[in-house]
Amino acid sequence: MDVIQSIRNVFVPIHRAGYPFIAAFVAAAVLLGLLWQPLFWIGLILAVWCTYFFRDPERVTPISEQVVVSPADGHVSLVGHVVPPPELELGIEPMLRISVFMNVFDCHVNRAPMRGRIARIAYREGQFQNAELDKASEVNERNSVVIETPQGEIGVVQIAGLVARRIICWSATGDRLEAGERFGLIRFGSRLDVYLPGDARPRVAEGQIATAGETVIAEFGSTASAWPFRRD
Known part of the structure; x- marks a missing residue:
């Protein structure tokens, strides 16, 4: 169960505000890769980070007015x-x-x-x-x-x-x-x-x-x- 929960914590919904940035990072990675292949992998890592940054997981909120x-x-x-x-x-x-x-x-x-x-x-x-x-x-x-x-x-x-x-x-x-x-x-x-x-x-x-x-x-x-x- 701990493994399943860890996977859920990583693969969570992405907020729509991040879509343009993720697309830009991926495009930049492809363009940099055309210039020099190692730059593609650097750009890809940054694109993965950008995707992770805009994650929007579900949360369990306590219900109390206090x-x-x-x-x-x-x-x-x-x-x-x-x-x-x-x-x-x-x-x-x-x-x-x-x-x-x-x-x-x-x-x-x-x-x-x-x-x-x-x-x-x-x-x-x-x-x-x-x-x-x-x-x-x-x-x-x-x-x-x-x-x-x-x-x-x-x-x-x-x-x-x-x-x-x-x-x-x-x-x-x-x-x-x-x-x-x-x-x-x-x-x-x-x-x-x-x-x-x-x-x-x-x-x-x-x-x-x-x-x-x-x-x-x-x-x-x-x-x-x-x-x-x-x-x-």
Whole structure:
């Protein structure tokens, strides 16, 4: 069963946004091969990587209005309370922010962290610095989505990185999303920030690996308390 699951994790559906890029990589490999055969194999390896990059696997999302799931695959790079970006219009009081950094080998399809209605979307031009840096949330190009949830408004920010040059958000203001539902994608390497209100408590630690639509990154509720973590 482990072997079958491993195969399923590799051979998964490809998101349609990747088709033009995959075709371009394959065409480039063929053209380079006409010039010098070893270049074909290099181009083919890059085409395989491009196909893997745009994979869009199914996910099993926990159904609860108390939990927040990761919006992206990657590792948790930042957990703390900060003032949200002004374009979110979520006030000037610090909110819990959990950041998930995606490298070029992570799945880049973004998913809604909670069920709710999109209240507003704000795109902001910016720089393309390393998305792992804390200041990337302020200076980098980004697309901000505010979702009205049963726990209040939350912010989800798609942040471009060093390699990323295109943020895609196919959802629109007024759309209703289920937790774990796909709403966007970033090419190629980037970060997702989630801003949470009230009594949200983190359920992940910096450095932890998160899976979009599955990993619980935070929890609401008066009885929720911070979990301890151990590195080993």
